[in-house]
Amino acid sequence: MLRHGGQILVDQLVRFGVERVFSVPGESFLAALDGLYDAGIDNIVCRQEGGVAMMAEAYGKMTGQLGVAFVTRGPGATNASAGIHIAHQDSTPLVLFVGQIRRQDHDREAFQEVDYKSMFGGLCKWIAEVNQTERLPEYIARAFTIATAGRPGPVVLALPEDMLSAMADVPDSTGPVVELAPTLHTVSEDALTWLSGFDRPLVVVGGPHWSAEAAKDLATFSATQNLPIALGFRRQDYLDNRHPNYVGDLNVGVNPKLAQRVRDADALLVIGSRLGDIETQGYSLIDPANPHCAILHVHADPNEIGHVYQPDIAVTADAVSFTRALSRLPASATDWAPWTTSARADYDAWIKPQETPGDVKLEQVIAWLSDTLPKDAILTNGAGNYAAFLHRYFVFKAYGTQLAPTSGSMGYGFPAAISASLEHPEKTVICLAGDGCFQMTLNELSTAAQHGATPIVVVVNNGRYGTIRMHQEKQYPGRVSGTMLSNPDFAALAKAYGGHGETVTKTADFAPAFARAKASGTFAVIELIVSEDALSTNQTLSGLAKS
Structure with missing residues (x-):
């Protein structure tokens, strides 16, 4: 039966048991979007390709299944590279499908042309370009095998748009390899x-x-x-x-x-x-x-x-x-x-809380979350000084409740929280984020609104890139340069996207604010206004070792 390449690709995904993919659409893979039209695969449409790759990575980390992402050529692929780096360092199985220019236009520096083998060579386990429509099943089967074998990791397949739109009569792949656990x-x-x-x-x-x-x-x-x-x-x-x-x-x-x-x-x-x-x-x-x-x-x-x-x-x-x-x-x-x-x-x-300056004590907020949340609540975070509080004071009680990048990537927590909320709508999902961390991917608030994700984001606002400022104060004391932030009203921003938003200026106000956020039934942002000194004294990465 003749099928266009996009349909052949999607049929392989169905055969491999893929239930959800993450994407930002592009004209370079319209045939794949057509294949997804009635495939029964949930396509989570995101706002930026970095969010796409991070959500797919979080899905792979959370479920143990392979995460699948689609992005377009050129800037789409470069944006997605942050998530590929996370998947590589976190050993997460993921396949990124990247749209590519027409095969006949290679090496002309055509519109958005990129040599993906050079670009992704050190970021993934395998990178290949599929130039024959009839070989799509072969490449996809190999990609899934490599991504999950040994130390798992990301695989990138570039898909020329004319290859995807071309017709071919080719059998589907035989399906994933079944591995039996060894006797040890x-x-x-x-x-x-x-x-x-x-x-x-x-x-x-x-x-x-x-x-x-x-x-x-x-x-x-x-x-x-x-x-x-x-x-x-x-x-x-x-x-x-x-x-x-x-x-x-x-x-x-x-x-x-x-x-x-x-x-x-x-x-x-x-x-x-x-x-x-x-x-x-x-x-x-x-x-x-x-x-x-x-x-x-x-x-x-x-x-x-x-x-x-x-x-x-x-x-x-x-x-x-x-x-x-x-x-x-x-x-x-x-x-x-x-x-x-x-x-x-x-x-x-x-894990006994050590007091920090200011009216909002982050150590007490984390301890309250640890004591109050259901044991299956999922917590996500990106990178920043605030994360040290989470790692120190939160007591994780069940597997599958922590989603965080071992690569130290900022901006990860919120896309991961959306992915977790979509996969487990019955669970409480909390994203801890710094003001700088959250602003890297907060445009995905629109994705949460569109697809019905309901994470609660706790934004720790100290008006600076806290970790870098900490190192700066240690190495170049008194010479602040490039680490201050001008922030929006995060609570108002959440409301603008159709969610719930609150600002907390005292520790005692956090619990009631959290209860209202949970009761809202939608995604929510709780902004914590913390002291500028709170994350640069005895609770920072260096201070933790001294307290």
Whole structure:
């Protein structure tokens, strides 16, 4: 049966089980839009391609399924590159379809022409251009396989507009590859035997490939062995933070006592995490050239093992399968109780709010949210000083409740919150954002209004790019340059888009404002007017380590 390329493409998406895509339309992929017309796939039309890619990335991170995005050529693709970088560093499966100029016009610097292989070469797992309509099923099947295999990540397919509009008679792909979880019983036994030879082991869990069942298995394993569990940067929902063996997360503003515990550990069992820059505080907690401790590294991609740290033992396996095997082992004869109990006590002390200046105490707002929200509430954030408060004071209680970029990308939180609200309309979705962070993607308020998303955005307004200002004050004190912000009335802006908006100037007013936002039944923005000093004193990334 003859079909145009856009229909062939969409038919492959249906065959692969895609239920939702994110897009900003472009004339370069009109045939694909035509294919989506009656395909039964939900097309979330966004306002800027950065938001498109971030929503698709959040979808992939949240569901474990592959995120799919469509953007047009040239500026559309360059805008989307921010989300591709997030997906790459966060190990999130994603396929970005980019419209492309006609094949016959290549190398003429035609309107919006870009060499995508050069542009995306270092940002994704694979980039290709499909120049034959009949090969679309082949390329799409390969793209889905590469995006999800090993260490997941983004794949980019460029689609010349004349290729998409051309007709072809070609069979559909056979569908996604079915992978069976490996049997890891013997390997996990060996790992526990190895671990039992150490007095001060620390288990570090992060990376991709996680699930609610994996979180339960990790809880069982840690309780059975009485081992301390530290989670990777922005992977705080991989274990209920109330679990007695949870000892904190290795984030930018890490608990200094947890950092010291990494230094004091004589063995690290690293599951899923790359053990990267943030988790190691710029590779200072563990010297790549001369690690102070033994390392057993478990990762799904063999190319990641030994990339920075040479482990004593390497296991190529996904974190879910390996943790499941660990959870079925009997207790070790080694007693790690004192070491674990001490580490947990450090965490409990760390999350007690430390007072900041001003009439709105962000530490109290976060503590109230932690104590009040349903345990399945989803929290999103981008990057900024405000995020340190969330990571320190919010107690994550269930898997799937944290959406944040390990790449440190500003503007991520709000598109992610829209994606989460559309996927889980029954859940409370909260976006924490700084004033600078929110303004990078707040145009997606219109997307929320159009598609019925109802996240609540808590905007921390201190009139500056807080993190950069903090570093500026440390390195060039008293010489403020390029870090001040002039902000709109965020509450009024939310109302202009048809949502609910409030401004809070005192801590006591936050809870009633939140209740009204929740009751509004629409998206909402609560603007917190915080002291200009609040995010540049003892609660900042540097101050966190001193408090």
